[in-house]
Amino acid sequence: MSEYKKKFILDEERIPKAWYNIIPDLPAPPPPPLNPATMQPAGPDDLAPIFPPSIIAQEVSGERYIEIPEEIHQIYRIWRPTPLIRATGLEKALDTPAKIFFKHEGVSPAGSHKSNTAVAQAYYNKLDGTTRLATETGAGQWGSALSMACQMFGLECMVYMVKVSYHQKPYRRSMMQLWGGTVIPSPSDQTNAGRAVLAEDPESLGSLGIAISEAVEDAVTHPGSKYALGSVTNHVLLHQTIIGEEAILQAQDADAYPDVVIGCVGGGSSFGGIAFPFLRENLAGKTNTRLVAVEPTACPSLTKGQFRYDFGDEAQTTPLFKMYTLGHDYMPPGIHAGGLRYHGMAPLLSHVYDLGLLEAVSVPQTKVFAAAQLFAQTEAIVPAPESAHAILVAINEALKAKEEGVSRNIMFNLTGHGLLDLGSYDTFLSGGLEDYDHPEAAIAASIATLPKVD
């Protein structure tokens, strides 16, 4: 048989038993969130109405490693370890001397990395006595993962789904319902926030900002309820580090430790998840791996935003976070990678980027879909449009290696499969996809409204 291995798995015993918290290893601590009323650092108490104590403890933890409870590990093991796959078909098509590997998070039952934190959040909420979780979902990837996780731990799950997606993505809705989730098109008549929007515009198609407001209000007004978030916060990035911890072991098994690790960024959790364990090795002086975050040109928070205090949501109900932001008023064009349309970037990832420890690049969606198609045709797997941002940059890196005549180990994070995004592929294949100019003016206008803190 052949001389190379195609796929690197891990025995179950080698699945990492702890998540990695990068904060104590950083050369400087991340700036604290601020209470917008007092402009003083927000503490655990500010989070208590919406998160349970164990999650808040993780959000502010200074411990380097946090053990993964056995109950979570049992569920992880349905799909974890996710394979590290060598993209030999893609390498051949590019005729590159580089070795390309991808970490395939799309093998999870809900189809993306989101399950890694959904299971953890459901577990800790259950432990702390929560009986019901409320959340929002745009395209549906996060709502699916949380519905699944709540089902596993016997929690009720309320998902406020942006109305336009609710109607356009019935498969995502059915998936959540199959896992016992209650899916409510937002704006709804279930909350004051929703009713206010409907009073003004009964035909409103909704937005993620409105859905967040509804979910938070739902959580604080129902006994036994808490709120769950699918990206951005420290605890979410923490839970995602299992991706990078596994990938390091698998890269060692492959004898191909990466020269560069590439991932897409929306809120930043999957990228933090794969990058931080590799960054730990860099910070310890053992390696010098490039870490490249890829965002859409339509929503370029790292490459065109400012590192400023801003609200996490459009309705200004959250604490202020210091993060790379386009301004909470910024409305990105309706690109097909729905998961990459957040106006800001995870504060922890923003801080690490500000420290100069990461690279960032933005790419347009037509090139992203062309890269996705080449990947599907050479590696068979249909990637999520979000993940395909990383594929495009991996291809560019492989072509650069070819040009330079050097071998190089390239790893990227395949955060999810695209089986529920085939409608977007149809648009691409029929020539209906377009790019957007860098929305400089819209970004400037939105950033101009930010509170002056620094």
Added chain:
Amino acid sequence: MSEYKKKFILDEERIPKAWYNIIPDLPAPPPPPLNPATMQPAGPDDLAPIFPPSIIAQEVSGERYIEIPEEIHQIYRIWRPTPLIRATGLEKALDTPAKIFFKHEGVSPAGSHKSNTAVAQAYYNKLDGTTRLATETGAGQWGSALSMACQMFGLECMVYMVKVSYHQKPYRRSMMQLWGGTVIPSPSDQTNAGRAVLAEDPESLGSLGIAISEAVEDAVTHPGSKYALGSVTNHVLLHQTIIGEEAILQAQDADAYPDVVIGCVGGGSSFGGIAFPFLRENLAGKTNTRLVAVEPTACPSLTKGQFRYDFGDEAQTTPLFKMYTLGHDYMPPGIHAGGLRYHGMAPLLSHVYDLGLLEAVSVPQTKVFAAAQLFAQTEAIVPAPESAHAILVAINEALKAKEEGVSRNIMFNLTGHGLLDLGSYDTFLSGGLEDYDHPEAAIAASIATLPKVD
């Protein structure tokens, strides 16, 4: 960490290197197909217009093992070995002393076991100089797998897709197109067969029988073209035996060799694929594993059909095969497990069943979907409706073990995921699913038309 393993994989080196051909191990040879014009046994020459020489050689082979070429193995290794997963969540929900394991074929990029034979057929056609393959697809699972495989080997792929599915399942169509397949709604104006149907009924929604006729006609009228079939024939069952070969090794690793192996049957290839390697061990006197085929009550070829010579298609263009059949005129009700609506059963599987080496049972779809939901809620994975037939019987076996107070190792074949079947789940969840009475009269009428051969 916990005392049990959740998932059994295999090192790549242990992926089986040969397919298993059960024919030489059977106590009697299977009856030959007949040329319907002469009523004499059909030989390789009868198949030459539609299949390439290497495939025909496999169709009639007497070798026990056929080596898997390295080029096929390389592509298999994108998703193979498929995991054998212990259904601990389902066991707990059933409170059974039985151990339940499932072989997860849904991890393949096209979403089902069909890829196992699609890749092999594309490879051998390429080897024999074919430049273009034509096939039919109903629900789209087979057409997807073949489009993917043709793309990997640089073959053109023409898929005649039953028109009603073409419009109802746009995601399946986009998937085939993404992989470079040309998808034509059938009946079409591309063939005499299609034009004849359209002349009579321009609004025809098509049927699998018509699509087969179009694909065969397309193959024989285009230079460099051959026809490919996704189930029923010996070579397809052969390619699927990689499922059972892997499962035996994994069951040994789990120290839980199955007392019973359960799989759904439509054309019979996935079930032959998992069952035949276990049957080899039975025939050698080493084991006594029960092998249970599960079919829908709406299309009960093994449990209500007759073991008779019949045509493989409605239009009577194929050789006559001795098989369990409901008659080629039989039109099953429009159940949601679209892959289990074939009027006959693979001749080789039929012969093995006739020898008394298998069990068969039929189940109604409302119970099947309820079992699928319980599985999704306890094991997180959304199963294909086809696969859920096996889940239901596995649950019944586990409950029987509980009643009898005995432990037992139960294995079933999860042939595919249900992510592109969520529309059917929606019908189930909203209470719109119904069962059909055993269609005794329709079966009797259809069987009455069969040629008298025996």
